[in-house]
Amino acid sequence: MKRILFVFLMLAVAGSMMAQIPIGTFRDHLSYNQFYSVAVSDDDIYAASENGIMYISKKDVNSGVREGLKWSKSDGLSDVEIAKIAYDKKNSTLVVAYTNGNLDFIKNDQLTNVPDVKNKQLNGSKVIEQICFSGNICYLVYQFGVVTIDLGTYLVVDTWYTNTVPDLLTRNMALTDNRIYLATTKGVYSIDKQNTSVADFGAWQLEGELGNREFNYLHSFKNKVYANRRSQMHDDNWQLIQSDSVFVLDAGHWRYEPLLETEDTRFLVSSEDELFLLNWNSVLVFDGGQASVRFFYDDPYRSPSLYSAAVDQDKLWVADNQNGLWMWHREYNVIELLAANGPLSDKCYNLCYEGGALASVAGGYIGWAPAYFAPVCNFFQQEKWSSLSSEFQQYGVARDMINVAINPLNPSECFVGSWGNGLFKCVDGKVVMHYDESNSPLRGMIDEEDGRVSGLCFDSYGNLWVTNSNTTFLLMVLKTDGNWVVINRLRGELSTVAQYVYVDSRGYKWITFPRSTTQSLCVFDDNKTIENQTDDRLRWVDMNAAAEVESSVVKCITEDKNGR
Numbered sequence: 001m002k003r004i005l006f007v008f009l010m011l012a013v014a015g016s017m018m019a020q021i022p023i024g025t026f027r028d029h030l031s032y033n034q035f036y037s038v039a040v041s042d043d044d045i046y047a048a049s050e051n052g053i054m055y056i057s058k059k060d061v062n063s064g065v066r067e068g069l070k071w072s073k074s075d076g077l078s079d080v081e082i083a084k085i086a087y088d089k090k091n092s093t094l095v096v097a098y099t100n101g102n103l104d105f106i107k108n109d110q111l112t113n114v115p116d117v118k119n120k121q122l123n124g125s126k127v128i129e130q131i132c133f134s135g136n137i138c139y140l141v142y143q144f145g146v147v148t149i150d151l152g153t154y155l156v157v158d159t160w161y162t163n164t165v166p167d168l169l170t171r172n173m174a175l176t177d178n179r180i181y182l183a184t185t186k187g188v189y190s191i192d193k194q195n196t197s198v199a200d201f202g203a204w205q206l207e208g209e210l211g212n213r214e215f216n217y218l219h220s221f222k223n224k225v226y227a228n229r230r231s232q233m234h235d236d237n238w239q240l241i242q243s244d245s246v247f248v249l250d251a252g253h254w255r256y257e258p259l260l261e262t263e264d265t266r267f268l269v270s271s272e273d274e275l276f277l278l279n280w281n282s283v284l285v286f287d288g289g290q291a292s293v294r295f296f297y298d299d300p301y302r303s304p305s306l307y308s309a310a311v312d313q314d315k316l317w318v319a320d321n322q323n324g325l326w327m328w329h330r331e332y333n334v335i336e337l338l339a340a341n342g343p344l345s346d347k348c349y350n351l352c353y354e355g356g357a358l359a360s361v362a363g364g365y366i367g368w369a370p371a372y373f374a375p376v377c378n379f380f381q382q383e384k385w386s387s388l389s390s391e392f393q394q395y396g397v398a399r400d401m402i403n404v405a406i407n408p409l410n411p412s413e414c415f416v417g418s419w420g421n422g423l424f425k426c427v428d429g430k431v432v433m434h435y436d437e438s439n440s441p442l443r444g445m446i447d448e449e450d451g452r453v454s455g456l457c458f459d460s461y462g463n464l465w466v467t468n469s470n471t472t473f474l475l476m477v478l479k480t481d482g483n484w485v486v487i488n489r490l491r492g493e494l495s496t497v498a499q500y501v502y503v504d505s506r507g508y509k510w511i512t513f514p515r516s517t518t519q520s521l522c523v524f525d526d527n528k529t530i531e532n533q534t535d536d537r538l539r540w541v542d543m544n545a546a547a548e549v550e551s552s553v554v555k556c557i558t559e560d561k562n563g564r
Contacts, residue, residue: 028052028074029380032340035319039087039094040312046094047317047325047338048085053077053096054325054340058312061327061338068325068340078104078113084308086131088138091151095138101126103140105154112154117147124163130172143169145201146182162189162201174218174225181207181225183215188227209254210247219268221275222288225249226257228265228277246277259291260284271311278306283318283328296326296335343378344387350403355411357381363401363419368497368515370420372399377416379429386429395434396421396450403500405456405464415464415478417453420444423466423478435478441486443471445494455501455511463530465509467498474498475511477530485530489538490522504559512554520554 021027032054035047045061045068047054052072056065073080081099088095096104101117117126122144130141137157140147145162149155162170162184172183181190182204189204197203206212210227217228229245246260260277267278277284281304282295296304296318305322318326324339347362362376375392378385392398400419407413416424422442425433435442442451455467464478474496475487490511492498502510509524525537543549 026074028072029385030070030072030342031344031346032068032070032342033324033344034321034346035325036307036321037082037084037086038308038310038317038319038325039085040310040317041087041092041094042089045310045312045317045325046085046087047319048082048096049321049346050082051080051346053082053085054338056338066336066338068338070340070342076111078102078111078115083128084131086133088133088151090133091136093138093151095131097128097131097140099127101128101142103149105138105151114149114154114156116156117142124169129170132173132175134175139173139175141170141173141182143171145170146173158199160199160201162204164201171214171216172218174220176220176223176225181218181227183218183227185214187212188215188218207249207254217265217268219270219275221270226260226268226275227254228268231264260286266306267308269309269311276309276311276316278309278318280305282306283309283316294328294333294335296320297323297337341383342385343376343380344389345374345376345378347373347376349401352404352406352414354406354408357406357411359404359406359414361401361404361416363399365400365402365419370400373401375399375401375418375421377401377404377414377426388426388429388431391431392416392424395424395431396436398424403454403456405458407462407464408458408460409462415456417456417466418450419452419454420450422450423453423456440478441473441476441484442466442468443473445470454497454499457501457503457509459503459507459509465501465503467501467511469497469499470494471496475501475509475524479530487524487526487536488533489536490524500556502557502559505563510557512557514553514555517553521557 030051032049032052034049037048039046044055044057052070054068054070056068079098079102082096083099084097086095092107094106103114105112124144128140128142132139136151138149138151146160148157150157162168169185170182174181178193179190180193181188188207188210190207191198191204195203214230215227216230219226227247231242231244243261243263244265246257247254248257262277262279262284264279265277269276273287275286282293285292304320307319307321309316309318314331316328320326324337327336327338345362348360349364350361352359358380360378363373365371375389375398377388398418398421401416402419403417405415412428414426422434422436424431436450437443444451452469453466454469457465462480466476467474472491473486474492475490477485497515498511499514500512507528511522513520519540520543521541523539527535529535
């Protein structure tokens, strides 16, 4: 497919003028390495993340390019939160389906939006389960049933409601020469293609040999239909103790296929000669007689999460919602990872800009308790994004990165604070030090292994001021010589949250306390003698009296150019 929409030409021009981006002009910085769906045309490969699509030409791939271009709502798509994409080669059409039911059809550089499902009043979810094609018809499988759309007119041809059966949800479909099969939460149903009552679910037949268990995937391969039965067998910790089961319709009867047993089947796709079954970290390859397994990304600190795949001649393209888009070159058995320029995660809790570098962290907490978000720190410099994630895991089970501070005297150095795992030092995009109870005054709550670090701020001398919540000593400083000093004047309790610390132009340290309505803000002055605490000053600010505000809860604090 040619480059879609004239906006892409504008983006190419903008790319050569990045230093001249006009003031007041917004552009998105979305993650393009957390993919859920992938599609292949004659010329291009498309991979969809939640809020955008990465695309790359096969010609560029063959030339060694491993970074794709980006496409989001700001570039012409109709919506956000993409659920699935699919490409129909017969009609040269890319279909983009969104979680709210909205649909985009892209053909010959033209985008047609079809909002019929989005605008329809329906009970239940409009998140699409599957997109498939036959002739000029696009079949869209939803939990409530199937919507068929004519790819010539983009008009809805028919809707087959299956939710007329209580508690039945549709998961997947497969087409053969003469029948249509539907996988549901209550078994597999089928109907003759020529049956004029296809919209009446009462006319469909239950495939009795399979029972009424949940089936989540169907696929037609070598004139046989393969059906994946969901295990639903887990222990108390939600660990799988029984694998999914695959059954094949062969000569009019369903039989169990032991070679296709996998722990958690996530997708089925096939070429003319092979059937591919994805689970979270591997692909099972089946040629009809033998099966083999190919594992992805053997890294103790970083694991894949495979979601879907597309076959393109001697390559298998696999969408991974943790790492990017995998290209498995089957002939050479080589696997490579592709992604577009962007942060590792769309989640952003805090930002810091200093010396031409922007850093962001993708953490958070829930009700001041750990949320157990994966550790992510992103860096944007000279129009390129880089990220840290698995590197944190080398220092224990890191989580909940909620603040980052770049050293203004050395922008290649930054510190990342976590809510429950102490403080991390990064140099040139690599984690080089972890501060916790063993090598610093940082402390955690009872039964907590490391401190909850929320506030980080450098002073003009390069000393890092740190708040440590839920402990006795709430404020401390990491000096430029590597030594720590605990501030004795500011004490707390296990319930005290010292959220942010801000050092102003006079060297005063302002600390916010979001859980307190009586003492929500204080200012500390060390008189430029950190070691000598006898001359320290500490004052609490009554926001209602001093600032004449109705609320005493302080969320954040900063200073303007006039020193206010």
